[in-house]
Amino acid sequence: MVSANDFIPLPYTHTIESGHFQWSAPSNIALVKYWGKKENHPSLKGELAKQIPANPSVSFTLNTCKTITKLAFAKKKNDTNFSFDLLFEGKPKEDFKPKIQKFLERIALYLPFINDYHFTIDTQNTFPHSSGIASSASGMAALAMNLMSLEKALNPAMTEDYFYSKASFLARLGSGSACRSVKGSLVVWGNQANINGSSDLYGVAYPQAIHDNFKNFQDTILLVDKGEKQVSSTLGHDLMHDHPFAERRFAQAHENLDQLIPIFESGNLNEFIKIVESEALTLHAMMMTSMPYFILMKPNTLEIINTIWKFRNETQIPVCFTLDAGANVHVLYPENVKEKVLQFIKHELVGYCQNGQYLCDEIGNGAERI
Structure with missing residues (x-):
């Protein structure tokens, strides 16, 4: 080692x-x-x-x-x-x-x-x-x-x-x-x-x-709140030291990563979505149950999540969300549904973005020398 x-x-x-x-x-x-x-x-x-x-x-x-x-x-x-x-x-x-x-x-x-x-x-x-x-x-x-x-x-x-x-x-x-x-x-x-x-x-x-399903995956980042976070990531990490749910959370992360191994191999998008969305909500649950507690999601973050859930349920298109330690929403989806998801984003989600701003990205290969 x-x-x-x-x-x-x-x-x-x-x-x-x-x-x-x-x-x-x-x-x-x-x-x-x-x-x-x-x-x-x-x-x-x-x-x-x-x-x-x-x-x-x-x-x-x-x-x-x-x-x-x-x-x-x-x-x-x-x-x-x-x-x-x-x-x-x-x-x-x-x-x-x-x-x-x-x-x-x-x-x-x-x-x-x-x-x-x-x-x-x-x-x-x-x-x-x-x-x-x-x-x-x-x-x-x-x-x-x-x-x-x-x-x-x-x-x-x-x-x-x-x-x-x-x-x-x-x-x-x-x-x-x-x-x-x-x-x-x-x-x-x-x-x-x-x-x-x-x-x-x-x-x-x-x-x-x-699996090929996870190659060329798309990430459209919805800019819900472009301001500085009210709580830094450094402080947020430190608040896990005495967190009442910390040990269970750390075990859950290991379990979820183990579950992703066969999912990455099989291309099972439904199971992928369950883990990824649960992880995003768990991250914010840790913030809301620390002491001091804090909320980084905004009302429009929740509106976007609910709209994604409704769209996925009605269309069966495998689109999901994840969050980092902030209010912005990452919309994740395979390349083969890109056109339909972008239409959905433009018609139903852009209104929740600050100044209608969002960024389209996809999976890359890391650092490059120029």
Whole structure:
């Protein structure tokens, strides 16, 4: 089994003075939800222990909702502090810098070269910044890919498997779900006995059979509320520590992931829908029963859910919803019903979206070098 220590590098074999890399990394949408972090993980200490999932998750990697990040670097002289400039869509973004600073502090043990360079991080999203879509997963994944490209330049013998596993490991230290935005159309994060190679430390491409029904799956994101969440995901995760239903929830996630294994293989869309919608509602049930309790769904979120249920019941078209930790609704459906579902969305669901806005996406293959 891979441990965090396996990602501490040996002395580098090459040097490089300056240059740049550019990567894109997509958002992802969890089918089995990650909500809650382990405390006092035996193999890790301090800050690193806080980014270990209390339960496994599995997600679809998206295709067009992504972050594009260019990392320029130049060797410094006699300066051992972290040094970087941060641009968002070409303009300085000072309020993002503390999160990047914390990320660099967390990964310094695993990428010791980061003290040797001044970095210019220039990042942009393909989706509107104020859309209410979380960009931390795609943003941290894209940054991790660039940093790993620099490490590979310093150590060209690095294997591809190590490159992607370590990129996912590093991305996780910036934002937990970012580890699911590195590779694969379907990604598992967290130890799951029946899934070979699964790990709490990084995401892995789902290694077992996937039916054609789940290839080219569609995700239309309905932008119900584009404002900032009233409760951060970090606080929400922390509230699971003393949650009265936490242990049962963590067991349920393992059970649901086990149930998805034969579903992914057989292509059983009805059973897929049951698990995915139950997971979404369970996530929000955990929020509503924590202390303090909170509700991130909006009235229009519920209207959309009820309208989807009515449409599916009347037409037998296999369309379902999922939610992240917010009010927006992800409408999931196979490609072969795309035309009918988009008509339904335009006629019956757009009215519930803020300013009528929604984004059409589909399953993608992870990060790409540009």
